[in-house]
Amino acid sequence: MSKGYSLHIGLNKIDKQHYSDVPFLKAAVADAEFWKEFAEQSGYSARHFHDEEATASAVLATLNDYAGKMAPGDILLLTYAGHGSQIANEKAVGLDNERFDQTWCLYDRELLDDELFEAFRAFREGTRILIVSDSCHSGTIARVVPDAQNLSQHLAAGLEKAAGARGMRSRKLPLANEQDVLSLYGETVYAPVQKRFRTKAQAADVKAAVKLLAACQDDQTTFDGDKNGVFTESFIGLFRKASTRKKNAPELIDAIRERYYYPRPNFFEYGAIIPAFDTAFPFKIDIPDAAVVTGKRSPDLKPRPVGRRLTKEEEWDEVKVKRNAQLLITWKTPPAGDITPGNDMEILEKGADFLLVELKDTPHEHSWSAAHALQQSLQQAGMEAVVEPDLSVTPAQDKRATREADANNPDYIREWPPAMGDAAIGWHLGDTHSQLAKATEEVRATPGAHVRIAHLDTGYIPKHPALPENLDYQLQRSFVSKENPAVAEDKPESGQDGHGLGTMVLLAGGKVSKDQTFGEYEGYIGGAPVATVIPCRISESVVIMNDRTFAEAIDYAIANGCEVVSMSMAGKPSQRMAKAVNRAYEAGVVIVSAASNCWYKGTGALLPKCVLFPAAFERVIAATGAMHDHRPYDVDFLREGSERAISTQYMQGSWGPASRMTRALAGYTPNTPWASTVHPFVRSGGGTSSATPQVAAAAALYIARHREEMEKKGYYEEGKKWMKVEAVRHALYTSAAKGDIFPDWKKYYGNGILRAWDALQVPVAEPAALTQSPSAESTWWGVVEIVGSFFKRRKLFRSSEPKPSAEALATELLHLLQTDPQFYEIFSRIDLSNPVEMEATIGQPEFRDKVLASPYASAWLKEAIQM
Known part of the structure; x- marks a missing residue:
């Protein structure tokens, strides 16, 4: 029978002398405690390091100990919650795709990804390593101003600014602290470590099967919450559902992407190919053929896109349409020069005064978060535009739920009248x-x-x-x-x-x-x-x-x-x-x-x-x-x-x-x-x-x-x-x-x-x-005006920070009522033309709490709903 071992690292604070008084986090230790409890309940033999305990030598020694203990078929669960950073490397061109070493900020110093790869090389073939990293991996977000013509950079800048303005703490080591660390310790601490790996490709010769579930893409930051990091918090929510235990690793990341929009979680894998590990719930210890290796994955460390798909078990209990968000950008004054989509978008259509873009691997449910963020960043760059979601997607229908029944079984649906023999076609x-x-x-x-x-x-x-x-x-x-x-x-x-x-x-x-x-x-x-x-x-x-x-x-x-x-x-x-x-x-x-x-x-x-x-x-x-x-x-x-x-x-x-x-x-x-x-x-x-x-x-x-x-x-x-x-x-x-x-x-x-x-x-x-029916525009806009006037009296609009219009937030709220199942009952009974009923409903504390808890509501809407 396979055995499970785990190590859980959480750092709210790191050595001020080494990191130049970096701001403390609040929830990283709580993340590590959650993962340790989860691991023990799942049958793992668990260890943990918090704050001062989490030194580079302690972590590497523990990994070395596990490498000696673990036999083929065994699994290591390694979780990290804390700051992340990067250090430029000097490897030969072509040796690795990346020009930076990604790091975990342990208490006494940063632990380089090359050091982790080296530790993983000690594990036997047929062992499994699963890593959950709730930290940031790259410093590229340190750019202060996005490229004015790059839409993806505008989107990232808008989302990061929105999160920061709402009190969320980044788990990215601040740029000033990065620079201080390198100035003080670059030559004495980090250069000697990097020198050991200058001629060795990352992840080369790793014989274990390794899978990484990461909180964000390499050019993004992830955030610290009040109780847990946003990434760990999503796992906590998912684990409450029994169907989660039937998902494999890519499907888990896919499910988390449905829970919040920014940052976008990442998944990649390398080392041995163990088919059972690929298809099973990745945290499960004892799986059939756990030690059976059928090949090797090249160490391509580029983020691998995760296909948005359903498992068989989800098809009816959690039916969703996997569709990317599309945004329509209507320019008030068309910008000078060519607008480029950047890495995260594709331009679908382009006109004299508009762009239609699709956001790669962005669930349509989060369209409004993206629309508001992009519009705010463009506005700050002096580019006036209206940005709106372009798609309305009906859940519960794809090729498993078409309007007609199985064409290979063309009879009447016996559950509904008429049953076979009660009537004829026509x-x-x-x-x-x-x-x-x-x-x-x-x-x-x-x-x-x-x-x-x-x-x-x-x-x-x-x-x-x-x-x-x-x-x-x-x-x-x-x-x-x-x-x-x-x-x-x-x-x-x-x-x-x-x-x-x-x-x-x-x-x-x-x-x-x-x-x-x-x-x-x-x-x-x-x-x-x-x-x-x-x-x-x-x-x-x-x-x-x-x-x-x-x-x-x-x-x-x-x-x-x-x-x-x-x-x-x-x-x-x-x-x-x-x-x-x-x-x-x-x-x-x-x-x-x-x-x-x-x-x-x-x-x-x-x-x-x-x-x-x-x-x-x-x-x-x-x-x-x-x-x-x-x-x-x-x-x-x-x-x-x-x-x-x-x-x-x-x-x-x-x-x-x-x-x-x-x-x-x-x-x-x-x-x-x-x-x-x-x-x-x-x-x-x-x-x-x-x-x-x-x-x-x-x-x-x-x-x-x-x-x-x-x-x-x-x-x-x-x-x-x-x-x-x-x-x-x-x-x-x-x-x-x-x-x-x-x-x-x-x-x-x-x-x-x-x-x-x-x-x-x-x-x-x-x-x-004959009586003329009320204008559709006035009826619809009347609803938006009712809700918009409510928002203008709330917290968000007392701030001088750039913000979406009250009308845009009102439209988002009405879309939310049709997107999040917790609002379906309300939307199914409310009279949209009754201003008293509308304002009374959205003013209730219970309604506010639902908006604040909704994974589909934008940060701006959540702030606007508060007093």
């Missing part, structure tokens, strides 16, 4: 449900009937047999960065299996035969097959809601004569999104948007159970879900005794609160037909994605049928076009099935369940009967 079009088939027949009989729909989604997949007959290939458009704008084709390999195809076919799909539908249905499969459809690819994945591409696609739809927009996506609001909704409304374009979905399996809801944006704007129709039996698409109405298996079975529609249901309307889902790439169809379309195109189809049919009447009433004249939107909504809402079909219809459906043919029988409302 049931949703019938007279007892949406009435879309009957409505289409009436419009076909109307001379000159026509209408154009913009379909905002992931695009379409060519050559599917059910594509709309009137698909406008000439006007198709992709708004996704770095794609051909003239091609709106979806990429099935993205893992979504054609979400755009599925919704497009439900919207306006053409004729299908029984051999394409398992012998169940023939005829037109779309809700409005008479309509012309312009495919607009606004995202490469249904989980990504990009307000910039949304706004661009809305403007494109307006410019190309579309009168209906169908979008089966939802996300977080922005001014850009609100203004686009207003432009569409004022141009007479009916927008139908999915209310959103949520999941109920596992540790809890993975999204707020409520209407999200843009569906929550009053100028948009929010599509909610009703099932085959006319009951709500909600877990409370599942079939009794249903087996609940992993997949879209765990997805349900979202609805509420009442303040966001005033313009809602239900379409039918789940188990609607879903155009697929393996079979022409599967039977298991689900989510409000399936409901949305039905409602949009009904709106388009009404316009096509009543165009002449609306023209006569002046609804196509400038200044009156909004009346067309309200007239269409009036018809859909008044004709919808209500209490006679489900008693609590208003709670779940808003205005009822779609009845498309009945809507066609509703005359076009007179102008006097």
